Amino acid sequence: MPLIRNARQDDEAALVQIGLLSWEKAMGAVGDPTSMRESALAAFRDFVSSSWLTIFVIEAHGTVAGWAACENRDDLITDFWIDPQFEGQGLGKALLADIEADIVRRGFDKARVETHAQNDGAVGFFEKQGYSVHWLSSAYQPKIDRDIQSMGLSKQLVSDDPGTYGPNL
Template sequence: MVSVRNAREDEVDTLAEIGFRAWEKAMISIGEMTDMRESAFSAFRNFTHSSWLTITIVEQGGSVAGWAAREKLDELISDFWIDPAFQGQGLGKLLLEEIEAQIVHQGFEVARVETHARNAEAVGFFEKHGYSINWLTVAYSPKIDRDVQSVGLSKRLVVEEPETYGPSF
């Protein structure tokens, strides 16, 4: 059985490990992780310990399979990680749908996400689910202490109804 729910404080170490494993898988294909592993794991631990209230998890059969966060509880999905052992099973789609529903419920019309520009798997996942690339940049990331090429993607979640006079045919 699959469920999506809020994270609990007693899960923060598990969430850090899942995030790190998913990050590591993504970075292997990018080829830039050799000297970043320690700082990346530390960043995941620090984030999950300090921000677990902003994290939503997806679990399958009682095991945490992935998580997403909205660090500032706004329209930006700051983290989105599915454990490599659970990827390709539709769990990311379910988690994304829940996060998007939360964004709409809180009054935002657009969801945004940022990822490494060369993370083709993540970019493809979000594009498959209706996101479009809006920008490309290189910026310093204090979490991993280096410059990172990033893309920003967004998706309109609330469709604006056209204003018309009289009945529409």
């Protein structure tokens, strides 16, 4: 059974590695991520070292298998990374449920996530979990010299209509 917990400082190397591996896999649909690898690695190191208190970790058999974060402690899931060797085992679904519950505990009624539109694995995963596409945009990315489409997905976590009269207690 997987264990979901808050990140610790000693998780930093594993979190950076998982983020980078997952990012490289996702970027494969866009083009060769080699030219952006060092920048991505630096970004993961900076984020993990400065924001580890906002990170949830999932372990499988005592090994860190993925992580997620709401960087600004709001309803936007800014990072969601599962080590490719652990994909398809239900760990992403469990981690997402946990981070969604945390979003609700913090007073938000929906969750949001953003990704590039060619990230079929992420888009399909989030759609299977009840997320819907709410926007699509395109912007030029100079590091790969092309336009990249991005999309935002969201999921209602708390019902707007309680179906009863009076306050929803």
